[in-house]
Amino acid sequence: MNFEFSEEQELLREQARGFLGENCAPSVVRGVLDSQGDYDAELWKKVAEMGWTSTVIPEEFGGLGLSYLELVVVAEELGRAVAPIPFSSSVYLATEAILANGSVEQKEKWLPKLATGEAIGTFALAEGSGRPSAELLNTRLDAGKLTGKKLPVPDGNIADFAVVVAKSDTGDGASLALVDLNQDAVTRRSVRTLDFSRGHSSMEFTGAEAEILGVDGSGWSAMEALMDRAAVMFAWEQVGIADAALEQARDYAMGRYAFGRAIASYQAIKHKLADMYVKNTLARSNCYYGAWALNSDSSELALAAATARVGAIQASVNAAQENVQTHGGMGFTWEFDCQFFYRRAKLLSVNIGSEGFWQDKLITAYEQSNVA
Amino acid sequence: MDFADTQEEATFRQEAADWLKANVPSKQELEGMDEIEAAKFWQKKKYDAGWACITWNKEFGGIGATAIQSVIWNQEESKYDVPQGVFQIGQGMAAPTLMTWGQPEHHERYLPKLASGEEIWCQLFSEPAGGSDLAALRTKAEKDGDDWIINGQKIWTSGAHYSDYGILVVRTDPNVAKHKGLSYFFLDMKSPGVEIKPIKQLTGGAGFNEVYFTDVRIPDSQRLGEVGQGWQVALTTLMNERAAIGGGGGGVNVDLAYKIASEVMIDGKTATRDSAVRAKLANWYVQESGLKFTGYRSMTALSKGTTPGPENSIGKLVGAPKNQEMASFCMDLMEMNGAIWDEELSKEAGLVQMSYMGSPGLRIAGGTDEIMANIIAERVLGLPQEPRMDKGMAFTDVPTGGGS
Incomplete structure (x- = not known):
């Protein structure tokens, strides 16, 4: 039994935490938040220089060729720091979509640029409110032309290309389209979201040049496989948020006095923080399972990913909410940083499908694992 | 990161599995014995072969095994339905106390008979x-x-x-x-x-x-x-009690709840197709899986020679209320029939009803949910204790509220 990260991976964590402490201080997050910008371009550049965007990209495409265990270590640290960069869109989704489905040409074109951070990719599935399904898709890819509207697209304003889920008349009813976003037939508009430190946009395609990624008519299953992989990495970011929120709540409760004693000495607060700890610990352990399944290409990935994702959603949203509550009135001010976790935890919790969506996927995977 | 045993662990697991396979008593062997007699019979058999209380020193009846070997042994033994439980307090709690605080003559007199199951504490x-x-x-x-x-x-x-x-x-x-x-x-x-x-x-x-x-x-x-x-x-x-009571396993789990849900209908559909049912099952699955892999992380710590600390309190704190909630939910799935506690008329022979009735005890024994939360708050998160009204006071002067 060796259910832990290696010494090298722990060293990477230390290094990542140190780097983000220096380069992604709360003032950096606040800078993007205050200006409602799309991201911190300077931080993105430095993160790419650290090699994090190239972690799992094979060396032949300019990457480091490391494992997903290294990538989830970085993901957790980015979560703790509430980093205002398009890492999840570009690395967990766009890079993964090309790695899994791209032709050699597509890989050669995009992976080296994704590795250096020169290109930012994103993933476009949603077309407004409600749970997506292949039948409800309105975006179409016909003879290399993409038409339709996507909303919201995370990091849509700053992305160079998007992987778009489009309707198909064959197979599972969908295809993945790879579309360069720097063309006239693509209209992007910033949309306001609850997390001002991460830009989102609407995206309209009016006959945009696009090529198919993978096989026509197997886009829906490709999307589901992609979501399973991304869910593990999202979950690690969320666990990072959950622990950072718990630590913030703890530190505040130790220093804040009421009725002549630290509020951390009241059982109402102690039990709240203990509950946060329990949820965070279970979520983290499930994330280990997810990381193991992702890294070993296990047949249990669908179940492990959904388990990690549901636990991480619950832990991070709970920790972010109760952190504000522990701070009392000050937690509700713009001035305090509690809002960072509160915003980001909920954003990540809907970004690739809600708690309910993943609960359903979990039980579906559970049913399939029992049949197998 | 992997689930595999090390070479040494795998060898040890194989030895344990082989011995168990050859020696676990059959139903006929235990026939006519009551619960205590059967437990003593199995314990003595393990003791004679060197598989009882394996982490103890040789002179007390063990083999000086490591903590991880003990976990492996327990995993292998729990694959069989063998009589055990009555020795838990003696072997798991009294013995470590005797070892720490007792005299050599205490060790010689009492520990071997604790290991062999001849004496129950x-x-x-x-x-x-x-x-x-x-x-x-x-x-x-x-x-x-x-x-x-x-x-x-x-x-x-x-x-x-x-x-x-x-x-x-x-x-x-x-x-x-x-x-x-x-x-x-x-x-x-x-x-x-x-x-x-x-x-x-x-x-x-x-x-x-x-x-x-x-x-x-x-x-x-x-x-x-x-x-x-x-x-x-x-x-x-008490430190050993929490280790002995452990993860609050057994009782109602997701497999059982799913099985019951698949045998009852809601609005003309199997209950497993109901989204509210699925959401609840998913949440409990997350808890079960989280406890399992938290256990794997503790095992890794043991394997590397470190002792898991008070963070292990979460096993009981999560497991006991979960058992109660799941038992309650399974009865709800049965609708009006959920009230019936009868081996013939209830699903799963009334196990759910039995769990529901027993689960309040699990939330209290060995430290209530509230005490476990205090332990996590104080010993893991380092939060201060509540002020104590009786601090520094002679015991006779401590207010008692009159009741007992």
Whole structure:
């Protein structure tokens, strides 16, 4: 039994935490938040220089060729720091979509640029409110032309290309389209979201040049496989948020006095923080399972990913909410940083499908694992 | 990161599995024995072959195995339905206390018979006025020559009626602060003046007892630790209690709940197709899986030679309420029939109803949910204790609220 990260991976964590402490201080997050910008371009550049965007990209495409265990270590640290960069869109989704489905040409074109951070990719599935399904898709890819509207697209304003889920008349009813976003037939508009430190946009395609990624008519299953992989990495970011929120709540409760004693000495607060700890610990352990399944290409990935994702959603949203509550009135001010976790935890919790969506996927995977 | 045993662990696991395969008693072998006799039979068989209490030193009946080997042994043994449980308090709690605080002659006399299962021990700590606040206990001991005379009452004593010995915390000085006036003994449960009365639980069963002491004599040689040091000795026992009670496993799990849901209908569809049912099952799956992999992380720590700390309290804190919630939910799935607790008329032979009735006990025994949350808050997160009204006060001056 060796259910832990290696010494090298722990060293990477230390290094990542140190780097983000220096380069992604709360003032950096606040800078993007205050200006409602799309991201911190300077931080993105430095993160790419650290090699994090190239972690799992094979060396032949300019990457480091490391494992997903290294990538989830970085993901957790980015979560703790509430980093205002398009890492999840570009690395967990766009890079993964090309790695899994791209032709050699597509890989050669995009992976080296994704590795250096020169290109930012994103993933476009949603077309407004409600749970997506292949039948409800309105975006179409016909003879290399993409038409339709996507909303919201995370990091849509700053992305160079998007992987778009489009309707198909064959197979599972969908295809993945790879579309360069720097063309006239693509209209992007910033949309306001609850997390001002991460830009989102609407995206309209009016006959945009696009090529198919993978096989026509197997886009829906490709999307589901992609979501399973991304869910593990999202979950690690969320666990990072959950622990950072718990630590913030703890530190505040130790220093804040009421009725002549630290509020951390009241059982109402102690039990709240203990509950946060329990949820965070279970979520983290499930994330280990997810990381193991992702890294070993296990047949249990669908179940492990959904388990990690549901636990991480619950832990991070709970920790972010109760952190504000522990701070009392000050937690509700713009001035305090509690809002960072509160915003980001909920954003990540809907970004690739809600708690309910993943609960359903979990039980579906559970049913399939029992049949197998 | 992987689940595989190391080479050494795999070899050990194979040895354990081989021995178990060849030696687990058949139903016929155990026929005619009651629960205690069957448990003693199996324990003796393990002891004779060197598979009892394997982490103990050789002279006490063990093989000096590592903690991870012990986990592996338990995993392999739990694959079989073998009689066990009655030795848990003696082997898991009394023995480590004897090892830490006892004299060499105590070790020689008592540990081998604990390992072999010849002697069963119970724990005499809780009292009507000392539950979560255990140190508020009142049973008193007064010195008389080389003996101590014990008077008072203990409660919630599992297995007192079939135990040979008991570990006991008593008050030897009521005029000093609460924690400082305690001393720790062990005694022969057949001593004159010991009276055992079963407690009927809300389940209808009776696994616990009240134990009354009337002028019971205990020789001073059966004291562990110094006079007045009883609280520290008791902490050794309690630390091991949480390890012994462990993850709150058994009872209702997702597999069982899913099975029941697949056999009942909601709005003309199997209940497993209902989104509210699926969401609940998913949440419990997350908890079960989270506990399982938290266990794997602890095992890794053990494997590397570190001791898991108080963070292990989450097993009971999560497992016990989950069991209660799931049992309740499964009864809801059965709708009106959920009320029936009958092996023939209930699904799963009434296991769900039995779990529902038993689960309040799991949330209380060995530290209530609230105490477990305090342990996590104080020992893991480092939060301060609540102020104590009785701090520094002589025990006799501590307010009691009049009741007991």
